[in-house]
Amino acid sequence: MQGYNPTPEQMLALAALAEKIQLWARELGFQQIGISDGNLSSEAERLEEWLDEGYNGTMAWMAERQEMRKQPEKLHEGTRCIISARMDYLPDSTEQIKILKSPEKAYISRYALGRDYHKLIRKRLAKVAEKINAEACIIFPDQPAHQRPFVDSAPVLERPLAEKAGLGWVGKHTLLINQYAGSWFFLGEIFTDLPFPTNTFTAENKCGDCEACLKVCPTAAFPKPYQLDARRCIAYLTIENKGPIPQEYRAVMGNRVFGCDDCQAICPWNKYAQPSGEKDFQPRHGLANSDLLTLFLWNEDTFLKNTEGSAIRRIGFEGWQRNLAIGLGNAPHSNEIIQALRSQKNTASTLVAEHIDWALAQQLNPQRKRPRKLQR
Structure with missing residues (x-):
């Protein structure tokens, strides 16, 4: 050229x-x-x-x-x-x-x-x-x-x-x-390929001594500042990862069923963030405030209908159920949840069934204590 x-x-x-x-x-x-x-x-x-x-x-x-x-x-x-x-x-x-602190709700990355x-x-x-x-x-x-x-x-x-x-x-x-x-x-x-005049201004890094984003990460996914270990990141585990979610990360995932925003939510610079006026970025199908159990009881047709045109669909129905099963395992003890987990296991894939078993074990253990986050 x-x-x-x-x-x-x-x-x-x-x-x-x-x-x-x-x-x-x-x-x-x-x-x-x-x-x-x-x-x-x-x-x-x-x-x-x-x-x-x-x-x-x-x-x-x-x-x-x-x-x-x-x-x-x-x-x-x-x-x-x-x-x-x-x-x-x-x-x-x-x-x-508020949603993150409501363990019966499903948290979906914004x-x-x-x-x-x-x-x-x-x-x-x-x-x-x-x-x-x-x-x-x-x-x-x-x-x-x-x-x-x-x-x-x-x-x-x-x-x-x-x-x-x-x-x-x-x-x-x-x-x-x-x-x-x-x-x-x-x-x-x-x-x-056009030779435009290029930017000569470099924004000053103003993170300073703040490490709030590193400290808040539930799975300790940052080996050091400016470096992410995707294998430990909840966004990777719930979206990119197609297999089972390692057991050591399940409890600290809490109710995060698609991605994670913790490191952004705590960042002091986001006090300047403005809500988007873009209509297509506004929540659909009540996903900003849905119960874990409601979403878990969707059948595949409902999942496909309600995620049409959404980034969520890329994980497929199996990945959706896998993630929600973990969320239900971390939810407060509920006979309704236990019944739903047992019912769904009858038709679940091998991958999902294993996560349902884990969730049932959590629900049936009244002494369980869920750690807030892991330490590296």
């Missing part, structure tokens, strides 16, 4: 186009845009260390496609710059702390309460890319531009890229934090 050799006039036009991208993105519901050069050489060693430790668990694709993560031009040929976009998702009044963000953000980034192409044809009439949008479904180191683009800093919990918006947001990217 031929590279660009822009004239001073064309560089001025690209700078103006970058300003237009900001406007288009806001019109499409994005809160922030930044452009980086895509050079991730400083991240390569950190990624290799993380993979060498086996912290990716069963996510083999993290290792198999690591070169594309480290070198964006290998993912999209000719990439010169990467446009990073931020879209806030926190639903209004979902009372995450990002998954509404429609699946992947398609929504990708479609909007594609619209931005189309507008960029139209403008690029005027600036470079003899050379077609190439753009490609990504949203958390390709080997992209989105947080380091967003940090380079000036959208915030990577916190000790490995999530991106914005000084004015906290961390309740999605990220998306447009890889482009």
